[in-house]
Amino acid sequence: MLISNNITHVVLTGGIGSRLWPLSRKNHPKQYLELFDGQSLFEKTVVRNEKVSDKMIVVGNIENYKMSNDIMSRFNKAYTHIVEAVPRNTAAAIAFAAFASKSQEILLVTPSDHVIEGSDLYDVALKQAIELANQDYLVTFGIKPIKPETGYGYIEFENDDVIAFHEKPNLEKAITYLEKSNYFWNSGLFCFKSEKFLKELEKQEPEVYLASKLAWEANKNGFLDYDLSLNIPSISVDYAVMERSKDIKVVAAHFDWSDLGCFESVYDYLVQKDYPIDSNRNIVIGTSKHTTFIGVRNCILIYTDDALMVLQKENSQDVKQVYQQLESIASPLL
Numbered sequence: 001m002l003i004s005n006n007i008t009h010v011v012l013t014g015g016i017g018s019r020l021w022p023l024s025r026k027n028h029p030k031q032y033l034e035l036f037d038g039q040s041l042f043e044k045t046v047v048r049n050e051k052v053s054d055k056m057i058v059v060g061n062i063e064n065y066k067m068s069n070d071i072m073s074r075f076n077k078a079y080t081h082i083v084e085a086v087p088r089n090t091a092a093a094i095a096f097a098a099f100a101s102k103s104q105e106i107l108l109v110t111p112s113d114h115v116i117e118g119s120d121l122y123d124v125a126l127k128q129a130i131e132l133a134n135q136d137y138l139v140t141f142g143i144k145p146i147k148p149e150t151g152y153g154y155i156e157f158e159n160d161d162v163i164a165f166h167e168k169p170n171l172e173k174a175i176t177y178l179e180k181s182n183y184f185w186n187s188g189l190f191c192f193k194s195e196k197f198l199k200e201l202e203k204q205e206p207e208v209y210l211a212s213k214l215a216w217e218a219n220k221n222g223f224l225d226y227d228l229s230l231n232i233p234s235i236s237v238d239y240a241v242m243e244r245s246k247d248i249k250v251v252a253a254h255f256d257w258s259d260l261g262c263f264e265s266v267y268d269y270l271v272q273k274d275y276p277i278d279s280n281r282n283i284v285i286g287t288s289k290h291t292t293f294i295g296v297r298n299c300i301l302i303y304t305d306d307a308l309m310v311l312q313k314e315n316s317q318d319v320k321q322v323y324q325q326l327e328s329i330a331s332p333l334l
Helices: 041-048 065-072 089-099 119-134 171-179 194-204 206-217 226-230 237-242 263-272 313-328
Strands: 004-012 053-061 080-084 106-111 115-117 138-143 154-158 161-166 183-193 248-253 256-258 283-285 299-303 308-312
Touching (some): 041 065, 053 065, 089 194, 089 237, 119 138, 138 154, 194 206, 256 263, 263 283, 308 313
Antiparallel strands (some): 138 183, 154 161, 299 308
């Protein structure tokens, strides 16, 4: 796929990755961890989309923009940095990028903390999405599921038409979705013209649109005003626009994808990459100290300088509860 002057890659770098505590912290969230072939997920995201466009917008918060800049300094690539004074979720983050772009510019919006493999299939999906975006559709990407997953939302579709968005299911429902051929994972990847997105946001969530516009117009070198930002309702782009617009299309993609949102996903990724594993499929992350597991299977030991966690792989979603408990006591471990 050749570089296009009409496409801007928008990278969203917000998010803490609370289900990957204690590796992921507020001052060093998962998208900056160099756990993945010696690269961070942020860096992989930039590399993966370099050939799509020579224009790029990084939307992040005041806590992480320096880490993003450090990684971007490795690339000979011009980019615009939009720095949020306070996180206001993805609807506002994408709105800022749209305000910073020309009206007919196509925005390819990607999170910075996903793993995508299978470049040929990725290119096919991008081509389809760009063609639909040029027809004034808001495009989302569905990912063919490989297992019953309770941590992702699902998109029900027919051809490229979205029938319904479904919340994260219980296991029984996830198994049912897997048995059907038209329920794909909701990836959080999007493609649309900036003007089209802003018109839909203004129509569906006028308060978010107006408050975001005021905050953007008062920006200073990409830095947004704190008080104006507080006026923006915090709402995801899915709820604000994608699940409510009548101009939605889905690209049913078949590339390998994971948001690495929990340690089970990290475990599966690392094992696939021939990461060391014992005979009972236990692994250690974060230390080279000799570690022995006895009488347990499918466990992960996560080691940092100030915290240690032992986790049954299948209980990875429960890590968020630990994070919330620490948050409730304002623990310095966050």
